[in-house]
Amino acid sequence: MAEGTEGVTAYPTSAHWGAFEVLVRDGRVVGVRPDPGDPAPSPVIANTVDAQYHPTRVARPAVRRRWLERGPGPDPRRGDPDDEYVALDWDTALDLVAAEVDRVRREHGNAAIFGGSYGWASAGRFHHAQSQLHRFLNTVGGYTRSVTTYSHGAAEVLLPHVVGAAGAHDLLYRPPTWEAIAEHTDLLVSFGGLRVSNTWVSSGGRAAHTAEGGMREAARRGTEFVSVSPLRDDTAAELGARWVSAAPGTDTAILLALIHVLVVEGLADTAFLDRYTVGWPRLRGYVLGEGDGVPKTPEWAAALSGVAAAELRALARRMARGRTLVNVGWSVQRARYGEQPLWAGLALAACLGQIGLPGGGFATGYGSMGNYGGGSTPGGLPRLPQGRNPVDSLIPVARVADMLLHPGEPFDFDGRRLRYPDVRLVYWAGGNPFHHHQDLARLRRAFARPDTVVVNETHWTATARHADVVFPVTTTLEREDFAASNGDLRLRVMRRAVPPHGAARDEYAVFTGLAERLGVAEEFTEGRDARQWLRHLYEEWRQRQGPDSGLADFDGFWAAGGVDLPNRVADTTLFGEFRADPLAHPLGTPSGRIELYSETVAGFRYPDCPGHPVWLDPPERPGTELARRWPLTLVANQPRERLHSQQDMGAYSRAGKVADRAPVRLHPDDAAARGIANGDVVRLYNDRGSCLAGAVLDDGVRPGVVQLSTGAWFDPSSPEATCVHGNPNAVTADVGTSRLAQGCTGQLALVQVERFDGTPPPVRAFVPPRIVDRAE
Numbered sequence: 001m002a003e004g005t006e007g008v009t010a011y012p013t014s015a016h017w018g019a020f021e022v023l024v025r026d027g028r029v030v031g032v033r034p035d036p037g038d039p040a041p042s043p044v045i046a047n048t049v050d051a052q053y054h055p056t057r058v059a060r061p062a063v064r065r066r067w068l069e070r071g072p073g074p075d076p077r078r079g080d081p082d083d084e085y086v087a088l089d090w091d092t093a094l095d096l097v098a099a100e101v102d103r104v105r106r107e108h109g110n111a112a113i114f115g116g117s118y119g120w121a122s123a124g125r126f127h128h129a130q131s132q133l134h135r136f137l138n139t140v141g142g143y144t145r146s147v148t149t150y151s152h153g154a155a156e157v158l159l160p161h162v163v164g165a166a167g168a169h170d171l172l173y174r175p176p177t178w179e180a181i182a183e184h185t186d187l188l189v190s191f192g193g194l195r196v197s198n199t200w201v202s203s204g205g206r207a208a209h210t211a212e213g214g215m216r217e218a219a220r221r222g223t224e225f226v227s228v229s230p231l232r233d234d235t236a237a238e239l240g241a242r243w244v245s246a247a248p249g250t251d252t253a254i255l256l257a258l259i260h261v262l263v264v265e266g267l268a269d270t271a272f273l274d275r276y277t278v279g280w281p282r283l284r285g286y287v288l289g290e291g292d293g294v295p296k297t298p299e300w301a302a303a304l305s306g307v308a309a310a311e312l313r314a315l316a317r318r319m320a321r322g323r324t325l326v327n328v329g330w331s332v333q334r335a336r337y338g339e340q341p342l343w344a345g346l347a348l349a350a351c352l353g354q355i356g357l358p359g360g361g362f363a364t365g366y367g368s369m370g371n372y373g374g375g376s377t378p379g380g381l382p383r384l385p386q387g388r389n390p391v392d393s394l395i396p397v398a399r400v401a402d403m404l405l406h407p408g409e410p411f412d413f414d415g416r417r418l419r420y421p422d423v424r425l426v427y428w429a430g431g432n433p434f435h436h437h438q439d440l441a442r443l444r445r446a447f448a449r450p451d452t453v454v455v456n457e458t459h460w461t462a463t464a465r466h467a468d469v470v471f472p473v474t475t476t477l478e479r480e481d482f483a484a485s486n487g488d489l490r491l492r493v494m495r496r497a498v499p500p501h502g503a504a505r506d507e508y509a510v511f512t513g514l515a516e517r518l519g520v521a522e523e524f525t526e527g528r529d530a531r532q533w534l535r536h537l538y539e540e541w542r543q544r545q546g547p548d549s550g551l552a553d554f555d556g557f558w559a560a561g562g563v564d565l566p567n568r569v570a571d572t573t574l575f576g577e578f579r580a581d582p583l584a585h586p587l588g589t590p591s592g593r594i595e596l597y598s599e600t601v602a603g604f605r606y607p608d609c610p611g612h613p614v615w616l617d618p619p620e621r622p623g624t625e626l627a628r629r630w631p632l633t634l635v636a637n638q639p640r641e642r643l644h645s646q647q648d649m650g651a652y653s654r655a656g657k658v659a660d661r662a663p664v665r666l667h668p669d670d671a672a673a674r675g676i677a678n679g680d681v682v683r684l685y686n687d688r689g690s691c692l693a694g695a696v697l698d699d700g701v702r703p704g705v706v707q708l709s710t711g712a713w714f715d716p717s718s719p720e721a722t723c724v725h726g727n728p729n730a731v732t733a734d735v736g737t738s739r740l741a742q743g744c745t746g747q748l749a750l751v752q753v754e755r756f757d758g759t760p761p762p763v764r765a766f767v768p769p770r771i772v773d774r775a776e
Helices: 043-052 065-070 090-108 129-139 153-173 178-184 196-200 211-220 251-264 270-276 280-287 298-305 309-321 339-352 397-405 440-447 507-517 521-525 530-544 554-560 576-580 599-604 651-655 668-673
Strands: 009-015 018-025 028-034 062-064 084-087 113-115 145-147 187-191 224-229 242-245 324-328 361-363 394-396 410-413 416-419 425-429 452-457 469-472 481-483 490-494 562-564 632-635 663-666 681-685 690-697 705-708 748-755 770-773
Touching: 009 043, 009 490, 018 043, 028 043, 043 651, 062 065, 065 084, 090 113, 090 425, 090 452, 090 469, 090 507, 113 129, 129 425, 129 507, 129 521, 145 397, 153 339, 153 599, 178 211, 187 251, 187 309, 196 211, 251 280, 251 298, 251 309, 251 339, 270 339, 298 309, 309 324, 309 339, 324 339, 339 361, 394 397, 397 440, 481 530, 490 554, 507 521, 507 530, 530 554, 554 562, 663 668, 668 690
Parallel strands: 084 770, 113 425, 145 394, 187 224, 187 324, 224 242, 324 361, 425 452, 452 469, 632 705, 663 690
Antiparallel strands: 009 018, 018 028, 062 084, 062 469, 410 416, 481 490, 490 562, 632 748, 663 705, 681 690, 681 748
């Protein structure tokens, strides 16, 4: 920290959107400024000041009056905008929750406790909400857990079948750096674009944002970019990318057509396919239409995607002429049958024969997160141990509403037939499912079913407002920690800058209090306070780095404000050893090779994910029967004004609002056909629900497409719409990608849009609930 002028002290800190400095005067945050070492700081840091002291901060432990008076049980009024909460002292609130945890585990078993906590929470390595909650629940006998992520759930399940577990890990966490792309790649074709604002974000934050600069350097040195997307600005204008304006959800058709061109024109690398893959004859036959009588020609794909057949042929030929990298972004697989574009993209790269060569092959994640292509840290980072969970009950993370609504019912997942547990207690910490999840009206019904919902939160989010007990917890500025992301340059100290808000406590203190009441305090804390844990985790990590790491001890690290990460790797290629000698370095698949046809996946007999990449026509696509009722395709991508829903009340996020609501972009022709002008409040709707948003006309959006980013705080306060603030998950579908991965499908949905006439209802998302003292 450094003293500035007029009594202002600068505290270096870190968030998932990067390192920055928070400015404090008289114990209060008064401003922020970028870290001087960051070449491209994120503007999202401007949300910090407003968020720190916003009226939605949770100041005291609070319990829903109906739960307090009636006791645990399902409640259809849970989440009612007019619900009333009672403020309690900490001891009383902790006693209530400890007793409820004990009741549920005794009467229903630990599988009846769902440890939610999916979300980004804090960037700190110790005060990490998921780890803290899961560690606590493991000490009291375990819990039902979630697996995979909303971000790339389809990839996490499919890729191990196709390239092995280690290969899948490397694709997701050790891709070649942007420097390697700049040096070796002639052409980068990205399905889902390369959105710069996504690169502002890394799990744990980054000391320096380098992805945008890496893209520009690659363009300067001659790398050509092609962006296949319904949105022109999915790739920065400075890259000079060729925009292939494709109908949403048709990426697989385009990929199969590109393979078709390579096959019929003799451009496919059959020597590579024969040596390094299995299943090519089956896939080749499918592409040529030998089984279904439908050759996957550019003309066939053009009818689905709206991309001219001649353009697809030219692109395939260009890809075959030089070193080409095929990137399938995470957004593309967040849709029905999201496994298919991943598999087809890998198959296209195999046909080009460049997998394992610098600058070529396949990737999934460039433009999806800031540390993708920013190096890796194979030695790992400090991490709080969570202990062992003796309960084997699990769900894919995106199936939480199914679990709550359908206890005991069977479901398929990655070759297994499982059953949803009968969950009675939901404990969520550090996440907001009313941001992540789809079909929010359905999620509200699901949250009405448990006996009890407990939430640790900094703010009165929609999830907190669906809880029976809300514990106020500190922000990153109110506690000590350290932060880094995979491939980062430094492990950074995060000093406490300001006192806790109201009665807020660190989550570690909350769980310690519960552990004490349940008789497992020693097991949970191991006799350490928070500072002692920081020392322990750092020193344990320092020892793992080896005797030659040169790392300072904890005291030196803390005094210096950080250390450079040792053993960092800047990867230049994926699958290089496998390409050099596939017998000596086989992949972790049954064949040891890339499985363009997987006997394992085929053996699952899933009609929505057969044994090789195929075109499966999604029900919500332009040209389908459903599109006659809902003629526009909604693209619900990630916001540029914030990370997911975090700090939506901040200055930078508010500046992007239109009529106090999330902005929805639509093509001028689609707007004119509906009598919509810039700045109008509009209603997006379908059978699942509706939301109000502010119209922005933009010819960079493909006709027939509307774009509404996620992250507006869910506001169901008016009968005029499921959400009056512009949360697109009011209209997205709560279904899995397929029986294989059961991943999130929130990227695309069919909707209609109309101008909202009359006076729009006010946005109440940032008005906290009524809280009374117990005496009242």
